[in-house]
Amino acid sequence: MAEPVLAPDAPFHIVSNAGSGSKDAHEARQQIEAILSTARRPHEFILIENPGQLQSVAKKAADAATRSGGAVVVAGGDGTINAVMQAVLPARRPFGIIPQGTFNYSSRAHGIPLDTAEAAQSLLTARLEPVQVGMVNDRVFLVNASLGLYPELLQDREEYKRQYGRRRSVALWSGLRTLLREHRHWAVEVEYEQGAERLRTPSIFIGNNVLQLEQVGLEEAEDVKRRGRLAAVIVEPVGTSELLWLAARGMLGQLGEDERVRNFSFHSMTVRVVNRVGRRGVKVAVDGELFWCPPPLTFQVAPQPLMLLVPTSKPGQ
Structure with missing residues (x-):
């Protein structure tokens, strides 16, 4: 199937969260509207009135x-981007981002401006770039x-943000509180290209974002970027103080050097959970959103890329 193309006057169908931050979200829509209207670019806003409407x-x-x-x-942020991408990827339509989240890894990794007006302006001259997508089931x-x-960190972080606001400082403080608690160790069987093994771990993390992997110090970032693979990070069974140390090493960009962390790249990996799981399955975090997935969990590179609209030049150029 031919890759999609986008005509210079093709319309933008903009998904925006009507309830997100209320005033900030309204101001962002006004900025986007002003820029696209001035450029006479056809567009429409499709508003999310409540989270339950996101898929529709x-x-x-x-x-x-x-x-x-x-x-x-x-x-929107990475979570909203993910939810909309679920529908856009099979439709094979070009996909644009105007970042509105806390960390905005999807935007930052591809040079999309974090400023709302600059991001909207960049869409007018953007080029299409195929971007690798990961899958879990x-x-x-x-x-x-x-x-x-x-997933525990994310669940606690959302609760803290509801109470204290959507700021990075709140997210970091919430993460520290979560790490200080006692954590469950999962018994799993992991199977990928190099074979299969059973192990116990408090955490299995699969990365597809080169920027995030580079920031925590994982050399597998190069495999994700150049070889079309995903990066796995599996933590050995450790206590609370060791988890805090691992978190600190990640913030310092040294996580890949720690012997208590196993990291490798792969194209497809299956995780079978030996622990008893509930009827809803296993709680999985996907781009900052929580879902229940039936085991086994298969992580792999999606067969088709996302055609992302990226700036013709990086911010500041």
């Missing part, structure tokens, strides 16, 4: 882009997927 709104945007020959654009991800400790 994403499908509506993908269908509209297919009919019009346009692109789907997400004004039938869920796709751009940044990462994990089970064990990381």
Whole structure:
């Protein structure tokens, strides 16, 4: 199947969260509207009124882009981007991002400006770039997927953000509080290209974002970037103080040097959980959002890339 192309006057179908931050979200839409209207670029906003509508709104945007020959654009963070990508990837439509999240790994890894107005402006002259997508069972991800400790961190982080606001300082403080608790160790069987083995671990992390992997000091970032693979990080059974030390090493960009961490790259890996799991399955974090997945969990590179709209030049150039 031929890769999608985008005409200079193709419409943008913009998915935006109507309830996110209210005032900030409204101001962001006004900025985007002003820039696209001034450029006379056809566009429409498709608003998410509540989180339960996200999948249906994403499908509506993908269908509209297919009919019009346009692109789907997400004004949101990594979690919203992921949810909309679920609908856009099978439709094979061009995909744009106007970052509105806390960490914005998807945007930063591809040179998309973090400023709303600059990101909207960059869409007008953007080029299409195929971007690797990861999968866990039938869920796709751009940044990462994990089970064990990381989903706990995310769940606690969202609770703290509801109470204290969506700031990086709140996310970091929440992460520290989570690490100080006692954690479950998972008994799993891991099978990938190099063979199969049984092990115990508090956390399995699968990375697909080169920027994030480089920041924590994993040489597998190069395999993700150059060889079309995913990166696995499996932590050996450790206590609370050791988890805190590993977190510190990650912040210092030295995680890959620690002997208590196993890291390798792969194209496809299956994780079979030996522990008893509930009827809903295993809690998995995918690009910052939590889902229940039935085991076994198969992590792999998706058969087709996402056609991402990226700036013709990096910010500041």
